[in-house]
């Protein structure tokens with residue numbers, strides 16, 4: 508059996524298949540076995556779980572997932588990696604590899620075709636431009652998964668985990684925390700990858716909530732308020748809400764803020780999720796009136 512986390516193996520594969528890393532596809536492969544174990548432990552993968560892995564690369568993580576899970580479906584965009592995956596992890600009978608761009612797949616259809624009635628966790632180590640849209644698609648479309656275990660750039664992880672009032676707290680923090688309970692699985696230094704990237708990473712476990720953490724009269728209005736609120740950072744909520752896409756006039760914005768018990772001169776960065784919810788419900792009532 509090949510030692511998949513060894514740089515020697517990666518060099519052997521590169522030579523045998525004439526493979527070279529694609530920077531554009533964010534190809535930095537894990538070469539530290541301890542990191543893989545920490546991710547699999549943090550994801551709490553058991554033989555009852557199915558896993559959707561996005562971006563298997565040469566299969567280092569895939570191999571560990573196949574050993575622990577009931578079934579693994581891995582989606583890889585780079586067709587040059589398909590014969591390589593066949594050699595490295597093709598012996599696992601519980602693995603299906605799909606050559607596709609995850610951003611272009613019909614996700615509900617993918618879930619239904621492979622995981623009907625199963626308990627599913629998503630595991631992904633993706634380039635940064637794919638990660639946020641993928642997280643948001645799975646959460647917003649309420650696809651049937653229990654958790655997303657994702658390796659992301661340290662800074663994006665900080666934004667997701669940020670509490671109200673902190674510098675990195677923003678619309679992404681509110682949205683991810685609304686749909687899930689995020690926790691840090693492990694920090695991963697850049698030295699754990701080949702080739703070495705320019706940023707450090709963190710693995711987060713986003714445990715998908717079964718119920719909304721706040722009472723909302725209209726969920727999409729809640730997100731519109733959050734978006735408008737953070738639209739112009741450093742602006743007061745009065746200015747942000749009266750110049751955003753909600754189409755509120757200044758007196759209307761002032762009215763809903765006062766109704767929600769929020770100072771019109773406050774900034775979005777200071778509001779917690781409950782306050783955003785109260786504010787969104789006040790906007791809903793104003794629009795109904």
Ligand code: SAM
Pocket residue numbers: 532533534535536537561562563564565566567568582583584585588607608609610632633634637
């Ligand atoms: N999971 C492997 C590891 O940890 O060593 C590889 C991770 S590497 C950072 C990212 C992988 O995602 C690459 O194999 C890349 O080709 C793949 N990828 C990039 N964009 C993708 C997309 N839109 N859909 C599916 N796979 C993608």
